Amino acid sequence: MARPFIARYWRGLLAAVGALVLIAAAGHWAEQRELQAKTQALQQAAAAQALGLRGLVEKHDFLPHAVARHPGVQDLLRLPQDASLRARANDYFADLQATTGAAALYLVDRDGLTLAASNWNTPSSFVGQNYRQRAYFEDAVQGRRGLFYGLGLTTGQSGLFIAEPVRVDGAILGVAVVKISLEALQATWMGGLEPVVLRDSRGIVFLSGVPEWLYQAIRPVSAQDARWIAEHGQYGKRTRFEVLPWKIEARPDGVGFVLRTQVQGQRRTLLALDTPLPELGWTLTVTSDMKEVAQARRSALALTALAVALLLLGTLYWRLRERRFVEQRTARLELERRVDERTRDLEEAHAFRKAMEDSLLVGMRARDPDGKIIYVNPALCAMVGYSAEELLGCRPPYPYWHPDDLEKQARESDEALQGRAAPHGFESRIRHKDGHDVITMVYAAPLVDAQGVHRGWMSSVVDITAQKQAEARQRDQELRLQRSARLASVGEMASTLAHELNQPLMALSNFAMAARALAAQGPSDLLPGALDEIVGQSQRASEIVKRVRAFINPQRGQYEILAMVDVLTHARALLEPELKAQGATLRLLIEDAGARVRGDRVLLEQVLVNLVHNALQAMQDQPRHRRTIELACRHSEGGLRIGVADQGPGIPAGQLDQVFSPFFTTKPDGLGLGLNICRSIVEAHGGAIGVDNRPGGGATFSFTLPIVP
Incomplete structure (x- = not known):
């Protein structure tokens, strides 16, 4: 009697331990899966927020550079007492501010005194104010580009200040400043459910969706930093910055961290991710609530416990059947009733999960290891225009693949099926059933069942x-x-x-x-x-x-239909004396002698003469047998391509993007205007101009013009 009892005791104990281990493992798996999905969503949100911030700054980044080179601005710095110059500068700043949507634009002399501003006619005008203490002024007056975020000394309103030195005849006479307001972005964050935080290089929060976190620091601010902030008036009259009430826990995988804090008096546990913005000196923090992770764990524990309970009930039923054959009917009916209840619960849970999947805006697609589609959600069907019945069972190539990208999409599909898909996703162009193109981002992840068996691949598709x-x-x-x-x-x-x-x-x-x-x-x-x-x-x-x-004034232009061969021939005739004087040869290569363009003959000849002059100067140190210039006229995509190729030393790679900029020159006595004017003439004729280095040495300047039928 003792041995069977002990054996049953140990079997029961082992079964209970196994059931607990299984339930705990299922809860952990569900928690990790939900945490992974939330991390991916958080990474996408961080990328979108960072892209929006960079786009807002880049939209206005060119303004100080353009203002610093405006002749009226430079004239005002030379003659700061001239009222007419000041009035024109004020009107120019006001018009530029209204056009670009910047918060303010203004001009400061070397002593920090504001000479002109876009808000010159408002009670809070910057004109006459001194901003010598500002960090952006200190950087710009030393010849560097200034970038500074802080509260306005005059208005008290926060903003990002971008400053550019104004150089006149090589000397810095003043500073051009643009102020960008981020208040609209903060208002958007405050209206969101998940807190978003932006902090500076010292860890001080200056933009946040949670107002009580503003002007608090993620770590103690040193006395030296506090003095610098006060001296430059970065955050008004604040001299102390409390440490944020955050409790941070690092994650084992190193992606983000768990943040425990209070928001509006309520305790919250958040998943947080930091995104550095090194060009601005900021750090962006986006968060997401961890409630869904805990809920996923509880649901998995409940479902697994239910499955284990069903298994135990089946075992008990079998044993009772052996022991009590007479009570078999009653026990079976009771068990069936309980099974029906549990089945209804599972069906309700399945229906709820399906409703959640159908409500997603992100397209979901599951494939088996061979690439056959085994699941699609309504969002994906709406994205491609095909019904689930048309997609299920399909193998590559899928009907929504773009006909022009079949090779590329086949390669990306093979990499995803082999587990080599980029973790940050890849861009893919697909063709909707009605014929229009859809640009998507695709993220692939392994599809693993509850037993840990790899069943295929799940893809998230974002339009x-x-x-x-x-x-x-x-x-x-x-x-x-x-x-x-x-x-x-x-x-x-x-x-x-x-x-x-x-x-x-x-x-x-x-x-x-x-x-x-x-x-x-x-x-x-x-x-x-x-x-x-x-x-x-x-x-x-x-x-x-x-x-x-x-x-x-294009209305006064003398445009006519020209045979391009005549323009090229006449330009060569004009250059003949100089070519002979320098011992150079000009080879004329014309593919189609009948090609015609619409333009001004004299201006087009000037472009050719300027380009050939530059080629001659580039080859002046070459032996006479290498002083050969090719002037070619060939058909190209959408127009006529005219090229001037020399055998000189070529153009340094770092200067290829600058040769057409105004005032850029490599000649000791050059003004840097010839190529810039050439580009303007070509663009006025509806064309484009560019430059490339030749493989054997030398450079080719070429431009395209539209062909007249």
């Missing part, structure tokens, strides 16, 4: 089409703004050139014609011909001036 379109629109707007600024600068210089040179050139023409008339009375045969050449050249110079004016 980022709207985000891509918004980024493209923003880039297009920035390019248009840069082009307008460039054309305005070149236009002002060209107008000055036209005004200063037109009268001397016309006077030269008049003197030359008078000289020809006098020479005609004498017996000399060579003098009239030489004077004819003077008249022709002076008239051509006058014509160039007129065309430059026409370039400034």
Whole structure:
């Protein structure tokens, strides 16, 4: 009797221990799975918030640079007492502020005194205020770009200040400053459910969705840092910064941390993730509540306990059947009743889980190890336009794969099925059933069942089409703004050139014609011909001036249909004397002699003459047998491509992006305007210009023009 009793006791004890271990393992697995999903969502949220912050700063980053180079701003710094210059600068700042949406723009002289501002006509005007103590002023007046976040000394409103030194004739005469307000971003954070925090390099929170955390630090602020903050008025009159009431616990995987704190008087446990923004000197912290993680663990524990209970009930039922055959019917009915109740509970839990999956905005797709689709949610079906019945059972290539990216998508699918998909996701273009393109981000993760068996791969698909379109629109707007600024600068210089040179050139023409008339009375045969050449050249110079004016005012331009071969041939004829003088050869390569463009002949010839002049100067140190220039005209995608290739030393890689910038030059006596004007002329003709280094040495400057049918 004792031995069977002891054996049953140990079997029961082992079964209970095994059941507890299984329940605990299931709870831990569910907790880790939910924690992993929440971490991925938090990483996406952090990336989106960081992208928004960088986009807000980059949107206004160019303003101080542009303001510092405006002639009216530089003139005001030279003559700060000139009321008319001050009025024009105030109007310019106010118009620029209204156009860009910046909080304020203003100009400070070397002593920190504000000369002009966009809010000059408001009670809180910056004009007359001194900002010498500001860190951005100290950086800019020493020739560095200033970046500083703090409370306004005049308005008391916080903002990000970006400063640029204003150089006039090589000397720094003042500082151009733009102020960007982040209050709208903070208002958005305050309206959210999950706290978001932005802190500076000293750990002080200056932007937060939780108001009581503002101007508290993640660690004690040193006395030296506190003095620096007070001296520069960064956070108003605050001299003390309390430590945040945070209890931080590191996670074993090193991704983020667990944050225990109080928000609005309530205890909360948050999953937090830090994202450094080194270019701004800030750290962004996004959080997410851990309630769902605890709930997932409790649900898994309950379901596993229910399964174990069912197993135990089955075992007890079998033993009771052996012992009490007479009570079999009653016991079976009771067990069936309990099983029905548990089944209903499981069905309700399954229906609830399915409702949650169907409500997701992120597309979900499960595939077996061979790539066959075994599950899709409604969000994915709406994203691709195919029903679940059309997708389930499909193998690669899937019907929504883009026909132009089949090879790329097949490669990405194979990498995902082999477990080599990028952990941060990859971008994929798909084709909706109705024919339009959808840009997505795809994140892949292993699909493991409750027994730990790998059943396939689960993919999360996020539609980022709207985000891509918004980024493209923003880039297009920035390019248009840069082009307008460039054309305005070149236009002002060209107008000055036209005004200063037109009268001397016309006077030269008049003197030359008078000289020809006098020479005609004498017996000399060579003098009239030489004077004819003077008249022709002076008239051509006058014509160039007129065309430059026409370039400034397109309504006065003389555009016509031109055979490009005539333009190239005439340009070569103009350059023939200089080519002979330098012992250089110009090879003309024309693919289609009948190609035509619409443009101004003189301006296009000036572009070619300028590019060939640059090529000659680049080859002046080369032996005579290497002084060969190729002037080629070929068809290219969407137009006609004209290239000027030399055999000089080429252009350093670090300067390829700067050669077309105004005032950039590598010549000791150059102004840095020739290539910039060439680019403006080509763009005015609807084309584009660029430069590349040749593999064998030398550089090729080429531009494209639209072809006239």
